[in-house]
Amino acid sequence: MDENLRKNIILEHYNNPVNKGLVKEDGYIKVNMNSSTCIDNLDFMVKIENGVIKDARFDGEACAISTSASSIMMNMIIGKTIKEAEEIIENYEAMIDERKYDEDVLQEAIVFNEIYKQANRKKCALLPFEGLKKIIAQEKEQ
Amino acid sequence: MDFNKDFNILSSGVIYLDNCATTLKPNSVVNAVSDYYMNYSANAHRGDYDMSRKVDDKINETRDKVARFINAKSSKEIVFTSGATESLNMIIKGYFLNRLDKDDEILTTKAEHASLILPWFEVAKKKGCNVKYIDLKDDLKVTLANVKKAVTKNTKVISLAHVTNVIGDVRPIKEIIKYAHEKGILVVIDGAQSVPHDKIDVSDLDVDFLAFSAHKMLGPTGLGILYAKEEYLKDIDPLITGGGMNAFFDSLMNVEYKDVPEKLEPGTPNVAGIIGFSKALDYLNELGMENVHKYEMDLKKYMVDKLSKLNNVIIYNKDVPNGIVTFNVDGVFAQDVAAYLNKKNICVRVGSHCAKTLSEVLGVKNTCRASLYFYNTKEDVDALVDALNNDNILYDSL
Known part of the structure; x- marks a missing residue:
């Protein structure tokens, strides 16, 4: 991907994030993701009904990478089944770790396919997906 | 004084401005x-x-x-x-x-x-x-x-x-x-x-x-x-x-x-x-501790004078008598500033610096901190100032 295009997509999501802002409504599973090594601090809330992600939102203070990754994740997961979301997480983690992944599954999230070049920002890119994993684990426990 | 011969890391070209966290070790x-x-x-x-x-x-x-x-x-x-x-x-x-x-x-x-x-x-x-x-x-x-x-x-x-x-x-x-x-x-x-x-x-x-x-x-x-x-x-x-x-x-x-x-x-x-x-x-x-202190004070003044000329940099502690400069770049999250500086091989620390109750009085939760020691030079400060003299820090951090 062209570097300017990649940066512009990231900045567009940072400046106009999708579903940023939490709601006071029941039926959501919430997690706080507070990175121990950097200063990102984001809350995520996801509503899952009959195995389908009906809504997802996030809020908090975080860097451009964490915020844009969260925004892009919102776009990707709403309307998906848990199984599909897990496939997204799996492919996304593979991409961040420089393993083989399916570009078609990741759509816009491939803007982070070179984040390995800034190793200290991998955790920022992973943060929302770690949050989603926790939420899915909680949903499965219920 | 040239400290490069005494500190192996200095000759790697890294600009180390995180001396509050830990200092480099002489050979x-x-x-x-x-x-x-x-x-x-x-x-x-x-x-x-x-x-x-x-x-x-x-x-x-x-x-x-x-x-x-x-x-x-x-x-x-x-x-x-x-x-x-x-x-x-x-x-x-x-x-x-x-x-x-x-x-x-x-x-x-x-x-x-x-x-x-x-x-x-x-x-x-x-x-x-x-x-x-x-x-x-x-x-x-x-x-x-x-x-x-x-x-x-x-x-x-x-x-x-x-x-x-x-x-x-x-x-x-x-x-x-x-x-x-x-x-x-x-x-x-x-x-x-x-x-x-x-x-x-x-x-x-x-x-x-x-x-x-x-x-x-x-x-x-x-x-x-x-x-x-x-x-x-x-x-x-x-x-x-x-x-x-x-x-x-x-x-x-x-x-x-x-x-x-x-x-x-x-x-x-x-x-x-x-x-x-x-x-x-x-x-x-x-070196003599009085000399260490005096050198840091002079370099700190040099840094504050130069950083103060940049419109996009907010300094929180201009007048304190030691080598710590705490700042933010207007409109850019501190973590992104550090990631940008890291691309230029400049090490600064971001965060609440383990003093989490301070945000209650400072009014800002996260800051960048450049902290000096006697082996830092005017050239190190110039590199930091040149890097921050940029209206596209966020874009360039990516």
Whole structure:
């Protein structure tokens, strides 16, 4: 991907994030993701009904990478089944770790396919997906 | 002076501006540590053979050197710990936990490092005492007047950093200590950010307890110093017991501990760290702490003058008398600023810098911190300023 295009997509999501802002409504599973090594601090809330992600939102203070990754994740997961979301997480983690992944599954999230070049920002890119994993684990426990 | 020959990392081209977190180590320190492991890595307190006696001699020598460095009355007042954090925990939990009662007051500020404030929270919760905060002025400074206002008849101890690690303000501790002693109050000082950067004289300050770390002053990691006046040091209960610190014990649980400082140094000491630290002190003594301080002050002024000319940089501590500059770039999250600077091989620290209660008074939670040491140069500062003189920092951070 062209570097300017990649940066512009990231900045567009940072400046106009999708579903940023939490709601006071029941039926959501919430997690706080507070990175121990950097200063990102984001809350995520996801509503899952009959195995389908009906809504997802996030809020908090975080860097451009964490915020844009969260925004892009919102776009990707709403309307998906848990199984599909897990496939997204799996492919996304593979991409961040420089393993083989399916570009078609990741759509816009491939803007982070070179984040390995800034190793200290991998955790920022992973943060929302770690949050989603926790939420899915909680949903499965219920 | 050209420090590149003494500090291997400097010749890599990295611009290291995170000296509050830890400093670089001169080759003499690294070589001394290596020499110990390569050539005489015996344990301490086993003086039955030459190699071990050499280790004991080195430890004693270093203890004397530390005592002279801070002008303690005796080497017996110097305890080797794992770092300032452990030193503070030993002071607070080993001395004060058993001496404070319900409703006693611990006086501190909201600008303190976690390693000082969290042990006090524990003591306060266990004993039902109160942690009270000295009002900070608008520039976040502590004044003797505000200390006086905060002291009550219940105040038993005042505990604060000599120099804070976020803003870098220097507290008037000599005046505070004098006032505290008049009121029968003890004073515990966190010297982690002051001892490495200026001449600290514990006798002149009349400080009761002081903690600092070796690695923030050229020494190895994993080593710290606990200083206390001997009369108080003797009364610190060991938090950890074991070998090296006992004089006698039997199966009926009769136990006798050694005298200080050994009583507070259980187990095998950090021999390599102590030997390395000795060389760090040699290096600083050769430079002269007054010179270290003056050089940092001049460089700090140079940095503040240049950064102040940039419209996009907000500085929070222009006037504090040491080498810490805390700043943000307008409209860019601190983490992104650091990621951008990292691309240019410039190391700064971002975050709340372990002083999470400070955001309550500073009004901003996260900042970037550039902190200097004597080996930093005007060229380092120029590189930082040039990098920040950019309207597209966010874009370029990606």
